[in-house]
Amino acid sequence: MPDGAVQPLFPPPPRPARVRVVVADDNPVVRAGLTALLSGRDDITVVAEAADGREAYEATLRHRPDVVLLDVRMPGVDGLSALPHLARIARVVMLTYSHEPEIVRAALRGGAGGYLVHGEFTVEELASAVRDITSGRAHFTPTAATAVLAHIQSDANAHVEPDPTPLFSPTSPEQLSQLQSPVRQLTPVHGPEHRAGFQLSAREAEIMDFIASGMNNQQIAATCFISEKTVKNHINRIFAKLHSSSRSEAAAKWLGTAVPS
Numbered sequence: 001m002p003d004g005a006v007q008p009l010f011p012p013p014p015r016p017a018r019v020r021v022v023v024a025d026d027n028p029v030v031r032a033g034l035t036a037l038l039s040g041r042d043d044i045t046v047v048a049e050a051a052d053g054r055e056a057y058e059a060t061l062r063h064r065p066d067v068v069l070l071d072v073r074m075p076g077v078d079g080l081s082a083l084p085h086l087a088r089i090a091r092v093v094m095l096t097y098s099h100e101p102e103i104v105r106a107a108l109r110g111g112a113g114g115y116l117v118h119g120e121f122t123v124e125e126l127a128s129a130v131r132d133i134t135s136g137r138a139h140f141t142p143t144a145a146t147a148v149l150a151h152i153q154s155d156a157n158a159h160v161e162p163d164p165t166p167l168f169s170p171t172s173p174e175q176l177s178q179l180q181s182p183v184r185q186l187t188p189v190h191g192p193e194h195r196a197g198f199q200l201s202a203r204e205a206e207i208m209d210f211i212a213s214g215m216n217n218q219q220i221a222a223t224c225f226i227s228e229k230t231v232k233n234h235i236n237r238i239f240a241k242l243h244s245s246s247r248s249e250a251a252a253k254w255l256g257t258a259v260p261s
Contacts, residue, residue: 018042018043018044018045019043019044019045019066019067019130019131019134020045020047020063020064020065020066020067021038021044021045021046021047021065021066021067021068021069021130022046022047022048022049022050022056022059022060022063022065022067022068022069022090023035023038023046023048023049023050023069024049024050024051024052024053024055024056024059024068024069024070024071024074024079024082025050025051025069025071025074025095026051026052026071026073026074026075027071028051029225030071030225031049031051032225033225034046034069034095034126035049037123037126037127038126038127038130041127043131044127044130044131047059047063047065048062048063048065051074051075052074052075052076052077052078052082053070053074053076053077053078053079053081053082053083054076054077054082056068056070056079056082056086057077057082057085057086060086060089060090061089064089064090065090066090066091066134067090067091067092067093067130067133067134068086068090068091068092068093069093069095069130070082070083070086070092070093070094070095070096070112071094071095071096072094072096072097072098072103072107073096073097073098079094079096079107080103080106080107080110083107083110083111083112084110084111086111087110087111087112087113088111091113091133091134091136092111092112092113093112093113093114093115093116093129093130093133093139094107094112094114094115094116094144095116095118095126096115096116096117096118097117097118097119097206098117099117099143099144099147100147101146101147101150104143104144104147104148105147105148108148113133113136113138113139114129114133114138114139114140115139115140115141115144115148116129116139116140116141116144117141117142117143117144118223119210119213119215119219119220119223120141120142120143121141195254195256198241198242198253198254199241200238200241203224203234204234204237204238204241206224207220207224207231207234207235207238208238208242208250208251208254209254210223211235211238211247211250211251211254212250212251212254212255217231217232217235235247238250242254
């Protein structure tokens, strides 16, 4: 120590070890975007990328990461098939566009420690999830959390004897009609198959799903790793194909809840 230097009373705490991550997604743009976002953190480094479940398993065996970010739908070996093998080596977080409740439940049964749906988290939340998962703290974005809660409630209700006493009993056909009418208004006019008639491209359909979920252009751009100008161009083409002049009108047609004219 140089002469005259003051010895610190408490030495600085050691810097935490960097969290080592493998990113597995079949979309190279998504992989590159996630790698760039996470590698910009002082305490996180992406040690490998993978385009399918087999590559993810090989990279995990070779690099022994702390966390694997795993997509669900990939060609060859998909994420759910690779998950049980990866979970024996590292902590796994599903990072995907797939939000179906049965897929969320299958991922948890397969050993996933968290489930993040694109478009439902910020960059900071993603980094926090990666850090926290190394300590065993699970992370779920809203759609996945809702699926988990519904599953828990379903299991609980399955063990409860049903109450034979109805909450209310309509005393006339008129009352019954009044109770049923709101249900008819909320029932979708079309099934999902009607979307094929709009002839949207795969990217346009993806963006239309985000619009219907309530995301703004900035959020869509961040999720898809494209510029807001590109998002606007896609939306203009979508509106033309759906013969719509607003986001709400396009969403109603896309979801099949538009009232026929």
